[in-house]
Every structure is written in structure tokens, then in C-alpha cells.
Amino acid sequence: MPASCTRRRIPRRGFALALAATILTMAAASAPSLFYPEIADRLALTPVAMTLVFAVYAFTLLAALLYLGPLSDRLGRRPVVTVGSLLLAVSLLMFWTAGSLAVFLAARALQGVAAGLLIPALSAMMIDFESAAQSHVAALWNTIGPMIGLGGGALGAAILVDLTTDPEVAVFGSLTAAFVLLAATVWTTPELVDRSPIARGELRPHFRVPPQLRGMFAAGVPAIVVGWATNGLFLALGTGLVREEFGGSTHTHAGIVIFVLAISGVTASLLLYRRTARTISLYGTSALAIGTAASIGALALHSYPAYVASVALVGSGFGTAFLGVLRTLMPHTGSAERAAVMAVIYTVSYLAFGVPTIIAGLLVPQLTLAGTMITLGAVIVAVSAAATLLRSRLPERG
Template sequence: MRNVGITAFVFWTVMLGTTVPTPLYPLYERSFGIVPVEVTVLFAVYAVGVVVGLLTLGRLSDQIGRKPVLGIALLLSAAAASLFLVSDNLTMLLVARVISGFSAALATGAGTAAIGEQLPASRKWLGPVLALLANMGGLASGTMLAGILAQWAGHPLRLSWIVDLALIGVGLVGLVTVAETVRRTRPTFRFQRLSIPHEIRGEFIRASAAAGAGFAVLGVLTSVTGILLGTELGRDDPALTGFVVFLGFVFTAAGQLIDRRLPPSGSLPAACVSLVVAAGLIAWAVLGAALAPLLAAAVVVGLGTGTAVSAGLRAIATGVPAARRGEAFSAFFAILYTVLAVPAIGVGVVIEYANLHWAGGIFSLLVALLALTVLISLSRRRPVSG
């Protein structure tokens, strides 16, 4: 189990680094003179790095081994943290975010696979749970750690990255002692073909739409929460910003775990209802300049998103032949990360040319409409008895 613990720590550390900037965006905005739409672009290019990484390097750990790929992910994470540490302009921040996206793409595939392979046969069932905790735990920890350090320690744009680099150093030292689980072959690089699996076309589209709506909300929460708290609620509070996003990621993990106990037919309807409620809470938070509905929205959208993602992964795992399963998983996550980025930029544009009230209202309406559309399609496909 020592190998499993080290691998999970490495996975957690890489994901932690991807969300460290979240509570720092308002500080970058003031320090570098960037505007809200540039903040959302800064967030969104991370998703571009993840998608490109998944589509081009998703099979790399199958070929050269889990350990080398996790090492590359840590080094890329260190490169991104170093750029953030010395950055003094938007261009450097953008490059750092793209590199961070590549590190996450590599760690997600290699870390998930390695944890499953390192567990003894009697504990294989723990693999998905530990991978989920490392992934979402890292995302949640990064935003909370940076928020606390920025709020109550000195050098808010520097200290978080120093701590991140120290964690990466520990991960690199530990990784040296981990045993490889894959027999290495010559690496081949090709762009992963994406397609919707015809065996589960309807279920895939509905799960992608519901999970995509949730990812869109998480993306906007991640990129805009600091702006909302500062401009509308008068709370220039990195720790609070970090906590709001922390709730979203923690409850996304909880939603995936809870879904394991739901009947398969109930997962997507529950997710859609949660997302409609979350959209209403976000509109209330933005239009009413209220903190309580914002916190509640983070919890509810996390639960809905986690449930929808779990439903999509289950549909692929059980309904797609093994030979095309990797392709289907890649398509699913490529859709989710694309939807993570695009609405955030759209909200930034509306904030720039109108205001946050308009942006929040339009976005909430679109999320609710998408979730309701999926919910209606689910009700129509159920067989009518009698």
C-alpha cells in the first residue's frame, strides 16, 4: 500500500497546483491591471491544455509506464508554478496555465491507472475511490490552501507557489521509490479520434449535457467568484473565495460517491434537478448580492455535477466495447473540459460590456434551460405502462 499512497500523493499534488490561482485572480487583476474577461481567459486556457493533453498524450503512460508520466506531470507542474512565481505580466500567466493543463491531463490518466494496478486483487474496488479522492481532493485543496495563505500570510502572489513547489519536491522524491506497473514499449504520438459511441448515443449525449452544465457552473464559480465577492458583496477575501470553490469540488466528489448508491435510472434526473436548483441559487446570489445562496449553489452544483459525471462514466464502462472505451472516455472528458472553458469566457465578455448582474442572470438561465431539456428528454424516453 506504500506505492499506492505515494502515487495518490503525487496525483493530489499535481491537481492541487491547478487550482492554486483560483483565489488569487482578483489579486492578479489588480496587480497586473487585467480586466475580468482576461481573468476568465486565464482560467479557460487551462482547460485547453487539458483537452489537448488528453487527446495527444492520453495513451503515453500505457507505452512508457505510469512512473515516467507521473514524473513528467510533476515537472510540468513545477514549471507552471515557477512561471507563476516570477510572473509580472498576463502572457506569462497564460503560458503557466496551459502547462498546468498538460500536467493535469498526464496525471489524471497515469495516476488513475497506476492506483488501480498497485492495489492487491482483494482491494481493487478501492482504486476508483482513491483516484477520485486524489483528483478532487487536490482540486479542492489547492484553492483552499492558496486562499488561506493569501488571506493571512505575507506575499500572497508568491508564497502559495513556494509551498506548491515544496510539495512537488516531496512528490518527486517519493516517486523515485515507486515500482513500475507497466511493461514499456516504444511511444507513438497520434491525435485521439473523438466520436460519440453509437451503442449509447442518447445516454451519452444526455449525460454529457448534464455533466457539461455542471462543469460550466464550476468553471464560472472558479473564475468569477472572487470578482463577485469583491464587487457585489464587498468581501475582498481570498480565503472565502477559496472556500466557495472548495465546496464545489468536495461535493462533486461526494456526488460521484453518492451516485453509487442510486438506481441507474435515477442518476441523471437527480443531477438535472440539482442543476436547476443551483442555477436559481446563482441568480439569487448575483442579483441579490447574497453570500448564503452562493455557498448553497456550490454545494448543490457539486452534487449534481458529480452524479452526472458518474452516470456518464458508468454508461461508457457498461455499454461500449472495450476496444473503443478509451476513445469514448476521451470524447466525454473533452466535451466536459470544453464546456468548462467556453461559458467562463462568455461570462467575462458580458461582465466587460454590461455588468455582473446581466452575466449572472443570462448564465443561470442557460444552465437551467439545458438541465430542463435533459430532464424532459429523460421523461419522454421512459416506457409508458398499460
């Protein structure tokens, strides 16, 4: 094989591996959500306890991002991906065998730490291997890869729960094996980061955005918040909502909702990614506002088809709002700052992912599940409208 052909294939292999690992990481985040109702029944957990189980993943991930997010910029992508993959495999084994709330919480906490290591390293790795001839492709796949993982993980787990006699073996066994394989396979790709020592005391919370990005980042924060808050609420409460308000008789009914949320985000991102960052962002926040308002109407009508249709619009907004932020920031981010900036972006994302679920858990006993979703949905509509206005005032930068 000619050497030039080999040089072309190595970056493609590195990019493909980073993308596949990102999809796998997010599938591991969404697949367990289909088991929540059964686990809650088995362990007699309250709604507050279940949202705490969900939120502990987000907050341990957040802590890992703050302390360890930029680690792969210093140590290299491969060792960080290896450690994160093995920790995630252990957390899945714990989740699989959990017989108490304490073990359940510990499994989700460890999964959050592992994801906090993996997400910025894999995101930066995709940018490392991006072809110069295909600018913005890493931003696109850093957006749609997680959505493919979230949707595919949820729907796949739902189908297995409905069709197999031992779905936990099928879901957690296969995911555990996949992460062990990933820990080894990442070493087949070249390391493009120059390793540098870490000084004592350097592993402390990092929440730094380079000065040239701060205005753009501030304008994008509301879009990140509403998108990921919506995503968190669907994953935490979506299964119960479909069962209680729409009469969903199978797990697949709930899995379809999460899958539609994700796949509509993928589709919209693919259709719009060649547009300007400003256009993508404005579409995303507008779609989040309109789609969330429509979902409130579908809840009031108790119409499952209308709810799925509204979720499609919400998902298209989630995907493109996040893509718009990445397209705005990444062209102005240096290679030595990529994992650090991605860590900040995901810190905001997972803070928005976790806090509303805790609030929802506290509200459900007072307002009912539907009332809670309507109340928080109204807040999301208002913040989405504000995000649209804020981004419209930010000029496009080359």
C-alpha cells in the same frame, strides 16, 4: 513481513499515490485563482484578458488530452506522471515570478499541458490498482479526488493570502516542491501496463470512444458539460463576484464558496455511490438545475448565506453528475482503453470548463458580472433539465 501482506499493500500504495497526485494536480489548478484580482490590478488586465488567462489553461489541457491523453496506455503510467509532474513544477515557478501578461499566459499554458498528461494517466492508474473486492471505488475517487483538490486548493490559498505576509511563497513554493517529490515517488509503485512502441504519426488527435460505449457516452455529454461549465465559471469569476455582489472583504469569503462547491460534491458522491449509475446521474443533473436556479435568486437578493447554500446544492450536482457518467462507462471499458476513454471524458469536460469563461469575459462589460452569471446560469438550468430527461431515457446496463 509475509509475501501475501506485501502483495496487498502494493496495490493500496499505488492507488493512494494516484489519488494523492490527482488531488494535488487539481489543487494546483484552483489555488492560483485566488491571486487573480491582485494580478489583474498589478498588470492592469481587463476582464477579457483575465478570462483568457483562465481559459488558456483549459485549452492547452484540451490539446494535450487530444494528442497525448492515451500515452500512458502505451508507455506506462510512471514515465508520463513523471514528465507531467516536472512540467507542472516549472509552470508554477513561472506563475510565481510572472511580471507580464505574456509570462502569465505561458505559465498557465504549460500548466495545462502538464495537467493534460497527468489527469488521464492518474485516473487510469487508480483503476489499475482498484481492488476486485471493491468495484466502483476508482470511479468514486476519480470523482471526489479532483473536487477535494479544487476545494482544498482554493480555501487553503485563500487562508494563506489573508494570514501570511508572503502567500505566494507559501502557495507556489510548497506546490512546486510537492510535484518534484511526486515525480520521484511514482517510481516506488509497480507498472501494470505493458509498454508498446508508438509508431510515427501516431501522436495525433485522438477522440475515440469504443463502439459499445458511444450511446452511453452521448447521453452523458450534457451532464459533463453543465457540471464543468459551472465549475469553470465559479473558479474564473467567483472571487470577483463575492467581492462585488456580496461585499466579501477577505479572500476567505471567496475560498469558502469554492470549498463548499467541492465538499458538497464529495459528500453527495460518498452518500450515493452505492446507488445505480442511473440514480446517481439523475440526482446530479436535477441538483445542478435546481441549485443554479437558487443561486440566481441569491444573487438577486444579494444574500451571501443564501448564495453559499445554493452553491452547496450545485456542488452536490456537479460531483454526482460526473460520478454517474463514470459509473455508466467504466464497467464496460477494457484495461487497454482506460486512459483513452478518460482522455475523451476530460476533453469534453475541459472544453466545457474553458468556453463559457471566454463567453463570460466578453459579456461582463455589457451585462455586468452579476448579469453575466445570471444569463449563463439560466442556460445551465436549461441544459441540466435536458440532461436529466436524456439520461432518464437510457436504460440501466449491468
